[in-house]
Amino acid sequence: MEALLLQVLSGLATGGIYASLALAVVMIYKATHVVNFAQGEMAMFSTYLAWQFIQWGLPYWGAFFLTIAVSFVGGVVIERAVIRPFEAHDALLAVVTVFIGLFLILNAMAGWTWEYTLKSFPSPFPAQAYLGGYLSGHQLGLFGVVLATLAIVYAFFRFTPLGLAMRAAAENPDSSRLVGIRVSWMLALGWGFAAALGAIAGIMVAPLVFLEPNMMGFVLIYAFAGALLGGIDNPWGAVIGGFTMGVLENIMGVYVVGTELKLTVALVIIVGVLVVRPSGVFGKAVVTRV
Amino acid sequence: MAAILEARDLHAFYGPTHVLHGISFGIETGGISALLGANGAGKTTALRALCGMIATRGEVTFDGAPIRGKATEDIVRCGVAHVPEGRGTFAALTVEENLRLGAYTRKDKAALGGDLERVYHYFPRLKERHKQQAGTLSGGEQQMLAVSRALMMRPRLMLLDEPSFGLAPLLVQDIFEILRSINREEKVAMLLVEQNAAQALDVADHAYVLETGRVMMSGTSAAIRSDDSIRRSYLGY
């Protein structure tokens, strides 16, 4: 019983990473109705930037916040330069292909700049283990960082005029224009936020796995599964879904299928949710009129 | 009195379809004008054209400055509030959030509280429901919300697309009364698009009658109201 509880807690800690990335994905989905397949690679690239800043002598938290700021700007730039030209394109093939192209370019740039050798990434939290050795200092710290981040994001969207404007632009772009909101810039800001969230997810996960260009692939699939599970158009759902996937990963891994089939678990959940209840647990069921 | 908005030879297109064929009209500062006509006459299209929501050709000036061809959000920032067909409320957001969004472009944020109070004074029902999700409001309440949101902009001109649509007659009268008060007290010019010509002519000073994208007749409301042939041919009563 105690072991199960500890697995759950440990799962919640890593679930925070999935929740952050899932929130980033849902943010962009709400505004554009497309899933950003390159979200993981953007996060990976941000993590490499953080690593580089630390290599250049910046203290950990300095590098952390600098990376978030740079990633935010990077997200805005990517939206303006790469995504915006395709805004008018209706064809799904065009949009997703561009995301895949972005994925490949970011992955290649990271590999070319920092090479493919595994690197270790520092953690600012004490290395000791808590709760009888089941939770590392990093996992606890990670959980705290994620909660703080989510709280800040929530407060921003709920209480600030800009946050309100971004919510409005995502929900109803036409009406938003009628109150003077520059909808296309709201979109760019949304990308900036998503990129910043991804950076936090990447920096937090890097000490747990090794830093290498393909490190976010697993995290991204789990984030997708969490976002779908919670409801792809629901930010709360994304967060809850992400935490759930973390717990599920641990429970399934220890008690059911072993650690080898973790990705298969995500696959089953993704296909399962899409087939049984595409709007997810908390999402709104969309009825298409013929 | 000077014209706050003037459209000259305005053409509008939905894609390749030519829907407005060079219409000209104007609204006096602080005045109320109406665009009348049957379904499909091009009234809603005219409002959309003024706000830059569709492709246009011709000349439109607001307060003397040209606005045709500008982006919707830039036209709006000049002081034009558009209450669209279907109200355009943000259904997932609360009543108060909708109202705050109306004030999004205002520089004087301190006056927001006072403005909210004024809006609630016109529409007490909104104050009761200010924490409610806008999508759960009744049709009449949504109309009130849409007009209020436009008011929060402190606009110089309000464009109203069928404010009476789907509302019970008594409610329609109420709303038009309030529109008249707003026009008088806040000195906001208005352009009303209405199928309910009788109500519109009661409230407007000046009216234009449209048919298939052209202005068939224009004049003071008194003149149009008293002309039997116009009333019967174009206004249906």
Next chain:
Amino acid sequence: MNLGWRTLGLLGALVAACLLPFLLSDYRIFQLTLVMVYAIALLGLNILTGFNGQFSLGHGAFYAIGAYTAAILMAHYQVPYWATLPAAAVVCLGAGFLFGLPALRLEGLFLALATLSLAVAMPSILKYRGIAELTGGVQGLVLFKPDAPAFFVKAGLPLNQDQWLYFFTLAVTIVMFVLAWNLLRGRVGRAIVAIRDQPIAARAMGINAAMYKSLTFGVGALYAGVAGALGAIAIQFVAPDSFQVGLSFVFLIGAVIGGIYSISGAVFGAFFVLFVPHISEGISRAAPQAIFGAFLIVFMFVMPVGIAGFLRLASAWARRRTHRSSPVRGEAP
């Protein structure tokens, strides 16, 4: 008249294809064999995504299933290499059809997501210890290239292994392409395209969209499977890490660059995805990927119909020019 040129061109290409193995080195022959293998896989993706509008990011997973089917049959059951192709075809047709059934309810984006997850999960499924006895686990399975049938030696035409495999693959490729061409220009093909363009109208006209979509998914997977089997034989080796998600991306790239809405696009795309890494690997390990990514974005912007589409447009433009300069009597210019 244009049809005459096209047929002449195809015949010429066929003749050249038959002569090449005697003029090139073994390695080049091997590369060309792989080009044909990829062309078959890409043709499957074109049918599924280009013609039927079902966006699959998991094509590599079915390629892997085909490859492993062939490998397991050859390594464990001593099945002759040529018999593994129909087996891989059947297995993948079934797997594709089965995956296509739940996928029926998934539109565009979500189908892409589901197929992507399949592609990402595939290596770990192949590595799973529970079936490692069959699949060879992380190490994979080793195969042996077949010798040319004795008949050729006796006929005085000694073919080495690479040359024989080349001709075998060429024959299979021609068959697969002719089958696709036949399928797409008939009633079935029109139904497939109708489902892509106007799904509701198609259903209203009595086309059983669900059945067609699942079948098309199966057909796409079948092509990937046959290609996978041929690829396994050519490379003589299958291992889980050869079939990572990157493979599905490579197929998408080949399809888009070659021309996803056409049959010939599969050939152009195959040349592209095989030779770009070959040429650019020397620059850096990351170069092929960067080039792929850049080309994807640029092509989507400038030439979404791919090389094949561009050639078609160019030839139509050229035809209009020649007709205008020399009008046929009685025909309006």
